[in-house]
Amino acid sequence: MSERKKLGFFIERWHFFLIIPLLIVLPFLTPHHSLASEMLIFAIFAMGYDILFGYTGLLSFGHAIFFGAGAYGSGLILIKFQAPLFIGLLGGIFLSLIIALIIGFLSVRRKGIYFVMVTLAFCQMFYFIAFKWTSLTGGDNGLHGVPRPSIGTFNLDSELHLYYFILILFAISLLLALRIVHSPFGRTLQSLKSNEDRAKSIGFNTDRFKLISFLISAFFGALAGGLYALHLNFVPLETLHIMTSGDVVIMSIIGGIGTLYGPIFGAMLLVYLKNLMSGWTEQWNFIMGILFITSVLTLRRGILVELKDRFFPKGSLWKGD
Amino acid sequence: MDIHFLFIQLFNGLVLGSFYILLSLGLTIIFGMLGVVNFAHGAIYMLGAYAAYTMVEVYSWNFWVALILSPLIVGLIGMLIESTLLRRLYDLPHFYNLLLTFGLMIFIEELIRIIYSPIAKPFSTPQDLLGSVDLGFMLFPKYRLFILGITTFFAIGIWVFLEKTKLGAIIRAGTDDSQMVDALGIDISKIFTLVFGMGAGLAGISGALAAPLQNIFPYMGMGILADTFVVVIIGGMGSIGGSILGGVIIGELITVGVIFWPPLANTLIYIFMAAILLIRPRGFFGRARFFE
Numbered sequence: 246m247s248e249r250k251k252l253g254f255f256i257e258r259w260h261f262f263l264i265i266p267l268l269i270v271l272p273f274l275t276p277h278h279s280l281a282s283e284m285l286i287f288a289i290f291a292m293g294y295d296i297l298f299g300y301t302g303l304l305s306f307g308h309a310i311f312f313g314a315g316a317y318g319s320g321l322i323l324i325k326f327q328a329p330l331f332i333g334l335l336g337g338i339f340l341s342l343i344i345a346l347i348i349g350f351l352s353v354r355r356k357g358i359y360f361v362m363v364t365l366a367f368c369q370m371f372y373f374i375a376f377k378w379t380s381l382t383g384g385d386n387g388l389h390g391v392p393r394p395s396i397g398t399f400n401l402d403s404e405l406h407l408y409y410f411i412l413i414l415f416a417i418s419l420l421l422a423l424r425i426v427h428s429p430f431g432r433t434l435q436s437l438k439s440n441e442d443r444a445k446s447i448g449f450n451t452d453r454f455k456l457i458s459f460l461i462s463a464f465f466g467a468l469a470g471g472l473y474a475l476h477l478n479f480v481p482l483e484t485l486h487i488m489t490s491g492d493v494v495i496m497s498i499i500g501g502i503g504t505l506y507g508p509i510f511g512a513m514l515l516v517y518l519k520n521l522m523s524g525w526t527e528q529w530n531f532i533m534g535i536l537f538i539t540s541v542l543t544l545r546r547g548i549l550v551e552l553k554d555r556f557f558p559k560g561s562l563w564k565g566d
Numbered sequence: 567m568d569i570h571f572l573f574i575q576l577f578n579g580l581v582l583g584s585f586y587i588l589l590s591l592g593l594t595i596i597f598g599m600l601g602v603v604n605f606a607h608g609a610i611y612m613l614g615a616y617a618a619y620t621m622v623e624v625y626s627w628n629f630w631v632a633l634i635l636s637p638l639i640v641g642l643i644g645m646l647i648e649s650t651l652l653r654r655l656y657d658l659p660h661f662y663n664l665l666l667t668f669g670l671m672i673f674i675e676e677l678i679r680i681i682y683s684p685i686a687k688p689f690s691t692p693q694d695l696l697g698s699v700d701l702g703f704m705l706f707p708k709y710r711l712f713i714l715g716i717t718t719f720f721a722i723g724i725w726v727f728l729e730k731t732k733l734g735a736i737i738r739a740g741t742d743d744s745q746m747v748d749a750l751g752i753d754i755s756k757i758f759t760l761v762f763g764m765g766a767g768l769a770g771i772s773g774a775l776a777a778p779l780q781n782i783f784p785y786m787g788m789g790i791l792a793d794t795f796v797v798v799i800i801g802g803m804g805s806i807g808g809s810i811l812g813g814v815i816i817g818e819l820i821t822v823g824v825i826f827w828p829p830l831a832n833t834l835i836y837i838f839m840a841a842i843l844l845i846r847p848r849g850f851f852g853r854a855r856f857f858e
Contacts, residue, residue, distance in 0.1 A: 288577075304661045304664070304665075306668075351843045352845065354847040355799075355843070355847055356659065356787060357661075358597075358660055358661070358664060359803070361764065362603065362799055363799060365792060365795060366792050366796050366836060366839060367836060368792075370836040371835055373832050373833060377829050377830075406665065440780060451760070482585060491672070495665075495669075528680075529675070530675075530676050531676035531677070531679075531680065533671055533672055533673075534671075534672030534674075534675075534676055535667060535669075535673060536792065537665065537673075538651070538669035538670060540664070541655070541662055541665045542655070543671060545658075545662065
């Protein structure tokens with residue numbers, strides 16, 4: 246590989262190399278280390294979701310299923326079998342992918358808003374199953390006592406250690422997601438979003454591409470879910486609730502869909518805000534409702550772009566913008 | 567098994583189906599006209615229940631007055647929502663309006679929780695409709711029969727309205743091509759507001775009707791919204807016949823399912839939905855290319 250090409254690798258991913266150092270110091274900037282972990286977990290969730298929503302143009306209200314299945318799957322394996330950490334996480338991801346395969350196969354048969362309704366209905370179904378199956382999931386009380394096994398000699402009991410473990414997985418996820426969206430496969434997904442009929446007439450099996458995109462986003466969601474179980478040492482039933490699906494949608498919208506970095510930013514911002522208003526936890530959903538309405542009405546391109554355009558209209562910063 | 571019990575459950579299935587029919591009819595006419603899947607439909611149903619609760623239980627008004635006023639109030643709120651919020655997003659991809667109504671759902675539910683507290687409230691059956699009627703082969707509560715009657719009335723009424731009146735013809739035309747109707751000199755934006763108000767009013771009356779059958783609480787709309795989505799997925803969006811058929815099937819599946827397999831009666835409807843998606847992805851009466 247020539248020097249130039251090596252440099253190109255860094256230039257193409259300059260955002261990545263800009264934010265990783267920031268994230269290394271993040272836990273020292275937040276009120277407590279575990280908040281930083283939660284911010285990164287939802288960033289992974291939103292990043293994967295963006296591949297489906299932002300790049301493929303499929304709005305799913307069922308992604309709580311994959312987040313929840315990852316959390317419950319990993320949690321159960323870690324509790325029942327005292328399994329090593331990676332086996333637990335992989336088990337959660339595996340469970341999630343199986344569910345995603347079935348739901349995806351059924352729901353990509355419907356387009357547009359029908360897809361939204363089908364995914365929402367399945368979300369309600371899984372919430373209901375976890376709620377009723379108390380002996381396995383703990384029902385309304387959630388799944389308690391998820392352990393954090395050490396990786397070799399690296400102990401995850403400290404919140405800071407867990408954060409850096411999550412950060413490594415976040416960095417790998419981000420590189421993977423960047424690789425996916427900039428690959429020919431990712432370009433095909435974007436072509437589905439702009440004109441599915443044309444993509445189909447060129448000869449792409451669009452349903453299969455949609456299904457793979459669905460699976461990829463479920464993979465990221467399940468990873469985030471498994472990490473969430475580790476982070477809390479417990480899996481709340483709310484992980485499977487439709488509101489969790491709503492959370493990841495609003496994180497994506499506020500951050501700006503179809504940019505990967507936008508939803509990451511949106512997720513971190515929202516989790517941070519939620520913590521900031523912890524005195525008003527009871528009213529958080531009310532604030533979420535208002536945020537949802539205002540951001541759909543005014544922040545559709547993401548908060549950063551909208552703010553920049555409001556205060557620095559086109560051309561005011563540098564010519565040719 | 568007791569055959570008598572099965573009959574009662576079959577009838578109860580029709581009653582439950584009535585709510586699904588009223589809700590999915592509203593959802594379907596809004597969707598057909600505006601292209602908006604109203605996620606706030608469940609929250610609006612809950613508003614109808616709380617409107618009736620406030621009139622009957624707080625101010626001790628007559629139940630019949632509440633039954634007439636609550637859908638009107640809720641319908642007006644719906645028209646306000648359409649003309650101030652939804653209207654801004656019609657030119658954008660459909661999912662923005664869908665997300666807006668999702669935000670409205672959260673907002674309305676939380677607002678009601680703050681005003682009325684999250685505790686479930688009892689609602690008594692109206693005096694005039696207490697007791698049962700002997701149908702010859704079984705006794706059935708008067709109030710539930712009344713629900714069946716009122717649903718039949720609304721289902722026929724909507725069909726007559728859409729098929730036989732001039733306004734109905736405009737709405738049907740708007741469902742096919744609203745821009746063309748606008749170009750013909752009809753003020754389509756007024757029709758949009760009216761249709762949204764009608765759909766909201768239907769959700770409002772089903773909420774008011776449901777109140778005496780259960781305790782009311784701020785999140786009562788979420789579960790029934792998901793069930794109503796299953797109804798329209800099975801029946802086919804934009805079809806009155808589909809709403810009725812889907813509503814009856816889902817109502818019966820839940821109430822009869824309870825006899826055979828209590829813990830999973832609610833899961834049964836999703837399994838049925840999955841089967842329909844496999845065999846007939848558009849549902850029973852779904853039209854090809856309709857907002858797809």
